Amino acid sequence: MISTLPHGLHIAMAASEAVPYAKTGGLADVVGALAIELTKLGHQVTLLLPGYRTQATRESRQPTMRFSIALGGKTVDVSVEEEHVSVTGASHRLRVLFVRYDPYFDREGLYQQDHRDYPDNLNRFALFCRAILEVLQVLADVRGEKVDVLHVHDWQTALCPVYLKARPHEYKGLRHLKTLLTLHNLGYQGIFSGQQFVETGLPPALFSPGGVEFYGSINCLKGGIVFSDAVSTVSPTYAKEIMTAEFGCGLEGVLASRLDGVKGVTNGIDVTVWNPEHDPCLPTRYMATDLSGKHVCKRALQRELELPILEVPLLAVIGRLTSQKGFDLLIEVIPELMSLDIQVAVLGTGDRHLEQQFIAAKARYPNQIGLHLGFNEELAHRIEAGSDMLVMPSRYEPCGLSQLYSLRYGTVPIVRRTGGLADTVVPFRPSTVGSKSATGFHFTDATTESLLSTILLSLYVYKEQETWQSLINTGMNTDLSWERSAKLYVELYRGFWREKGDS
Numbered sequence: 317m318i319s320t321l322p323h324g325l326h327i328a329m330a331a332s333e334a335v336p337y338a339k340t341g342g343l344a345d346v347v348g349a350l351a352i353e354l355t356k357l358g359h360q361v362t363l364l365l366p367g368y369r370t371q372a373t374r375e376s377r378q379p380t381m382r383f384s385i386a387l388g389g390k391t392v393d394v395s396v397e398e399e400h401v402s403v404t405g406a407s408h409r410l411r412v413l414f415v416r417y418d419p420y421f422d423r424e425g426l427y428q429q430d431h432r433d434y435p436d437n438l439n440r441f442a443l444f445c446r447a448i449l450e451v452l453q454v455l456a457d458v459r460g461e462k463v464d465v466l467h468v469h470d471w472q473t474a475l476c477p478v479y480l481k482a483r484p485h486e487y488k489g490l491r492h493l494k495t496l497l498t499l500h501n502l503g504y505q506g507i508f509s510g511q512q513f514v515e516t517g518l519p520p521a522l523f524s525p526g527g528v529e530f531y532g533s534i535n536c537l538k539g540g541i542v543f544s545d546a547v548s549t550v551s552p553t554y555a556k557e558i559m560t561a562e563f564g565c566g567l568e569g570v571l572a573s574r575l576d577g578v579k580g581v582t583n584g585i586d587v588t589v590w591n592p593e594h595d596p597c598l599p600t601r602y603m604a605t606d607l608s609g610k611h612v613c614k615r616a617l618q619r620e621l622e623l624p625i626l627e628v629p630l631l632a633v634i635g636r637l638t639s640q641k642g643f644d645l646l647i648e649v650i651p652e653l654m655s656l657d658i659q660v661a662v663l664g665t666g667d668r669h670l671e672q673q674f675i676a677a678k679a680r681y682p683n684q685i686g687l688h689l690g691f692n693e694e695l696a697h698r699i700e701a702g703s704d705m706l707v708m709p710s711r712y713e714p715c716g717l718s719q720l721y722s723l724r725y726g727t728v729p730i731v732r733r734t735g736g737l738a739d740t741v742v743p744f745r746p747s748t749v750g751s752k753s754a755t756g757f758h759f760t761d762a763t764t765e766s767l768l769s770t771i772l773l774s775l776y777v778y779k780e781q782e783t784w785q786s787l788i789n790t791g792m793n794t795d796l797s798w799e800r801s802a803k804l805y806v807e808l809y810r811g812f813w814r815e816k817g818d819s
């Protein structure tokens with residue numbers, strides 16, 4: 317039996333993805349790393365994930381729980397597989413529970429296939445949320461384990477606090493449970509037709525402005541914001557931005573109505589996985605005090621991407637190719653950029669239109685653009701290591717991870733001043749250069765002019781060896797570890813009891 321440690325909390329972390337099991341974006345990095353770091357801090361962590369088809373979720377585990385869930389007029393049989401993961405530096409292991417219902421989760425994609433969302437995503441994740449609560453109930457009733465906090469992430473798990481509050485008679489063993497919802501991206505809210513409401517199994521009264529209804533549709537994220545005990549997001553700047561119509565994606569009013577506000581905790585990165593001194597994905601390793609290996613990585617990357625091996629600045633682009641990321645702005649300035657002596661390495665997947673534009677750009681400038689369309693984690697490491705700069709022209713960016721990896725790999729980030737990009741990259745200015753605190757470049761307007769002039773500025777500074785080295789050094793020595801962020805989350809969890817005085 318697992319019991320809550322002295323002074324420690326038992327935290328259930330529920331999400332639709334987490335490294336190393338399933339990943340489509342930054343959410344997976346955050347959930348996987350936070351679960352490990354909280355374990356290291358001495359807390360008992362139970363990570364709950366859907367049992368997808370992906371390799372890492374299918375290795376000969378035995379089901380340790382089975383139960384039925386009635387949802388949307390049918391009853392389905394769910395099984396739960398269990399794994400215990402050793403965590404270096406922790407006195408106990410991280411428990412990972414996989415919720416299996418193969419008709420929903422044994423599929424090619426996590427949320428979509430061939431660029432189309434699965435039509436039953438509401439049913440899939442409503443079932444997952446119900447199963448999460450059922451698991452916690454079994455832990456409490458059968459194994460005598462009291463989980464203190466349920467930390468849910470994004471719309472896929474946002475219905476957990478809704479079910480918990482709306483069906484208290486079903487979850488009697490979970491009365492003490494506090495819920496925290498972390499918003500990783502307001503652009504994805506889990507909106508479904510109001511006609512599907514009956515399939516959620518929620519009381520009809522909740523299809524109302526005070527519940528999950530939003531302009532006639534179901535909005536899962538909104539439900540989570542209304543019913544969670546606390547809400548946080550992944551950077552202090554984004555926490556402020558989402559209170560405005562420009563960034564709130566329609567939910568700014570709902571967010572503002574929370575009297576306790578929205579806390580901003582900046583993400584860390586897994587500094588053991590993302591470490592140029594020990595990274596097995598790289599052809600050679602390097603460190604801030606000796607960057608010779610970074611030059612080797614650059615030449616190897618040029619070779620891998622079939623670019624000429626030249627001593628020219630190499631600009632990296634990594635991420636989802638969507639308009640959120642502002643890569644359409646980059647496409648527009650490609651002709652100007654290509655008139656300069658530079659190369660661009662692109663790794664991404666996303667909107668078909670943008671993918672096609674990058675394919676066309678590559679065809680036009682084969683000696684200057686290296687392109688890999690698809691998801692390739694190892695190549696992401698090699699691009700972070702082998703490039704000189706990384707460009708993130710995001711229209712909005714809750715936190716952003718690629719710029720953090722860049723800082724760690726001595727690749728200077730050029731970012732739009734928004735959300736976590738504003739919080740994590742110290743902009744090049746006379747004052748920050750003087751104090752040696754600058755780590756990258758900011759631009760404010762989401763325009764091609766601002767983007768281009770900032771890239772040009774970075775290319776100019778690149779030639780100033782001493783200043784460039786200082787940017788690299790400061791970035792590589794920045795503390796980006798999860799420890800700091802995880803401690804802030806623990807503060808949020810403990811705040812439940814401090815505020816309400818019912819510990």
Ligand code: ADP
Binds near residue numbers: 342345665690
């Ligand atoms: P978001 O979560 O909005 O997609 P983040 O910057 O927070 O953006 O996180 C993106 C993560 O996914 C980073 O770890 C980045 O390296 C990775 N990533 C994005 N696209 C790809 C890709 N095509 N191949 C490999 N890794 C990718």
